[in-house]
Amino acid sequence: MSEGERQPTADRPEIRLDVRIEAHDERVVPWRQSQKGGSREDRMLREVTVSLPPRISDFAPELPSFVATQVDEALTAITRLDTFHGEHLTALSVLLLRAESVASSKIEQVEASMEDFARASHGTRSNASATSMVASANALDSLIASVDGHGSVTLENILTAHRILMADDPYEASHAGRLRDMQNWIGGSDYAPRNTLYVPPPAETVEAYMTDLLEFANRDDVPVLAQAAVAHAQFESIHPFTDGNGRIGRALVNTILRRRGVTSRVVVPIASALVAKKDTYFEVLTAYRQGDGGPIIRAFARATRTSARESETSARRLSELPEQWSAMYAERAGKAPRSGSAARKILDHLPSVPFFTTEEMEDLIGGATSSVYSAIEKLAEADILRPLTSRKRKQVWCAGAIIDELEDLGDRVARQTTSDPVWRDIQRQVVADLVRRDQARWSNLR
Numbered sequence: 001m002s003e004g005e006r007q008p009t010a011d012r013p014e015i016r017l018d019v020r021i022e023a024h025d026e027r028v029v030p031w032r033q034s035q036k037g038g039s040r041e042d043r044m045l046r047e048v049t050v051s052l053p054p055r056i057s058d059f060a061p062e063l064p065s066f067v068a069t070q071v072d073e074a075l076t077a078i079t080r081l082d083t084f085h086g087e088h089l090t091a092l093s094v095l096l097l098r099a100e101s102v103a104s105s106k107i108e109q110v111e112a113s114m115e116d117f118a119r120a121s122h123g124t125r126s127n128a129s130a131t132s133m134v135a136s137a138n139a140l141d142s143l144i145a146s147v148d149g150h151g152s153v154t155l156e157n158i159l160t161a162h163r164i165l166m167a168d169d170p171y172e173a174s175h176a177g178r179l180r181d182m183q184n185w186i187g188g189s190d191y192a193p194r195n196t197l198y199v200p201p202p203a204e205t206v207e208a209y210m211t212d213l214l215e216f217a218n219r220d221d222v223p224v225l226a227q228a229a230v231a232h233a234q235f236e237s238i239h240p241f242t243d244g245n246g247r248i249g250r251a252l253v254n255t256i257l258r259r260r261g262v263t264s265r266v267v268v269p270i271a272s273a274l275v276a277k278k279d280t281y282f283e284v285l286t287a288y289r290q291g292d293g294g295p296i297i298r299a300f301a302r303a304t305r306t307s308a309r310e311s312e313t314s315a316r317r318l319s320e321l322p323e324q325w326s327a328m329y330a331e332r333a334g335k336a337p338r339s340g341s342a343a344r345k346i347l348d349h350l351p352s353v354p355f356f357t358t359e360e361m362e363d364l365i366g367g368a369t370s371s372v373y374s375a376i377e378k379l380a381e382a383d384i385l386r387p388l389t390s391r392k393r394k395q396v397w398c399a400g401a402i403i404d405e406l407e408d409l410g411d412r413v414a415r416q417t418t419s420d421p422v423w424r425d426i427q428r429q430v431v432a433d434l435v436r437r438d439q440a441r442w443s444n445l446r
Contacts, residue, residue, distance in 0.1 A: 016064040017298070017429050019226070022054035023291035024237065029202060031183070031193065038191025048183070048193045051289065052201050053237040057215035061226045067298055070422075071225045074301040075262065077308035081315070082263045091351030092315045095402065096267045099311075099409050101137035103271035104250045105129070107278060110136075114403045118355040119388050122396045131168060139165035140251045144267065147259040153217045153252070155210055161251060165244045175242045179206050184239055198289070200239035209238045217256055226293070228256040229300040233288040250274075253300070269311065269413065273303035276414035280427050287430045290437060295430050302422050310412045314405055318351055321401055325350070325384050332382035342367050342375035347384075354402040357394045 031048040063071065102117060112120070112130035120130035121137075139161040146157035163177030180203050187197030201209060216222070217231045235249040250271055257263045274281045277299075284295035325347050330336045337343035345365040353364065362372045376397060379385040386403070388396040417423060 015066060017067060017294050018433070019061050019063060019067065019293040019297055021056070021059060021061070021230070021288070021291060021293045024054070024289045025052040026050065027052055029183075033192050034182075035191060038189055042189050042192035042194055045192045045194055048185075048199055050183070050199045050201055051237065052205075053209065053234060053289070055209075055212045056230065056234055057212045059216060059222075059230065061222065061230060061293060061297070063223060063226060063297070064294070067294060067301075068223070070298055070301040070305075071223060074225055074304040074308070077305045078257070078262055078268055081268070081308045081311050082266050084312075090265075091318050092311070093265045093267065094352050094354065095314060095318065095406055095409070096269050096311055097141055098137055099269040099406055100250075100254065100267050100271055101140050101247075102133055102406070103269055103275045103410055104140075104247050105133045105136050106275045107250075107271060107281070108246050114406050115386075115388055115398065118398045118403065119396055121355055122357055122394070135165050135168060136247050139248065140254070140267070143248070143251045143255045144258050147255055150259060150261065153214055153255055153259060155214060158210075158248065158252075162241055162244055162248050165247060166241075169243070172243045179203075179210070179240050180242045182242065184242060186239070198237075198286075200237065206238060206240045209234075210240055213238065217252070218259070220260070224257065224260045224262055225301055225304065226297050227260075228253045229297045230288070230293055231256060232300070233285055233293065233296050236285055237289055266311070268304055269307045269409065270300065270303045272310075272410045272413035273306050273417040274299075275410075276417040277303075277423050280423055280430075283427065283430045287433055290433065292429075292433050295426050295433070298426050298429070299423075302420065302426070303417070306416045306420065307413050310409060310416060313412065314409045317405055318402075321351060321399075322347060324401070325379075325382075328382045328384055329379065333378055342371040343378060346372075346375055346379060350384075350399045351402070354399040355388075355396065357396055359394060361397075 026049050028047050028049050031045055033043055033045065098117070102114070110129045110132050112127050112133055116127040116130035117133050120127060120134045142164050143157060143161040146160075147153055159177045159179075166172045166176035169176070182203055183193065183199070185193035185196045185199045188195040193199050213231060213234050216234070217227070219227065232249050232253050235252055236245060239245045241248065253270060254263070254267050257268065281299065284299045287295040326336050329343065329347070337347060342365060345367075346361060349361075349364060353361075356364070358373060358376060361376065362369060365372065376385060380387065380397070384399065384401075385397045386400040388398055
């Protein structure tokens with residue numbers, strides 16, 4: 001019997017799965033188009049219905065026992081990942097930070113190869129998507145680092161992360177690091193909030209909403225994974241920036257996990273699961289706005305559990321790489337790299353510095369320039385290093401096995417998530433919520 005068959009499902013009413021939260025309210029506000037373009041309907045639009053999320057600073061999510069069990073399973077998986085790989089945590093944290101930022105970017109339809117990502121991280125700007133992914137990684141790193149030592153999640157640090165994310169975006173740089181001062185919307189026309197999927201609250205309310213959200217995000221009396229899921233959903237509902245909301249909002253999840261001490265070094269690549277179930281991810285956000293936080297809490301618990309477990313596989317593989325590299329080098333050179341040699345030093349640094357230029361590695365390990373160049377050449381001949389550019393100066397190198405593992409981690413998480421019956425049950429819960437709301441609405445009209 002499969003896991004999905006063993007578990008209670010959303011279409012069994014005797015099992016409670018919902019987490020009640022006040023549904024978003026609505027308000028009709030005046031609208032006038034401020035930029036030229038679009039259809040006649042865009043230009044003639046004079047009012048728009050905006051959503052007004054509830055205040056959540058005092059929200060106390062009540063988790064049904066089955067949902068609480070799923071949350072506990074996810075936390076156990078995170079603890080195992082963060083606790084049992086101490087010797088290799090630096091290398092693992094580098095890999096997982098990149099995995100999360102890449103997957104989070106893919107949710108926003110920003111696509112680039114891992115090799116493009118590595119090139120962009122060293123100043124090659126030929127691929128705008130890869131440059132955007134690097135900015136996402138830097139923003140994520142900045143926001144998580146801001147709460148190390150159990151510091152508070154602050155608006156200033158969120159604005160800093162957003163500034164890092166959007167600084168090089170030619171269309172959004174002027175809005176980088178600033179709360180929006182205009183109405184935005186999701187879906188529909190590019191020129192007016194017409195036929196939209198969602199219209200966030202008015203710009204003048206954003207700062208107060210963020211103050212309320214941060215009070216909730218900094219509490220210590222809320223189940224941590226429920227706190228992270230609800231904070232993320234609220235952030236996406238406020239949509240405080242003109243762009244970059246999804247990536248900063250997902251960075252907030254790992255930031256809360258770090259602030260609460262659930263993680264100490266690693267980033268859980270939750271977005272690797274969410275990108276595989278992107279439609280369901282957007283549906284659970286809608287369910288939150290309509291008054292049920294259960295689906296998004298369950299979705300984040302499942303995404304976290306799967307991502308943490310697959311990350312353990314990556315941790316094991318990373319721990320095996322140094323021995324494999326030594327064997328590959330010995331096979332090519334006829335002997336293992338000598339202790340203290342440039343080749344040995346490069347191999348020792350490679351797990352935590354998988355992308356580098358020749359000059360950077362020379363600065364890192366010291367020694368004669370000729371020795372460093374010779375060692376890199378030998379490691380490339382042994383298929384340990386892979387060149388990413390054709391230039392002579394500031395050639396970018398990567399550890400091929402780590403690039404491959406980064407891609408494989410995302411693929412494994414996606415496969416596990418796609419075949420996981422629990423995600424189908426989460427989707428059924430969302431549908432069941434919609435049916436109940438429609439029934440209630442018809443009853444009120446009678």
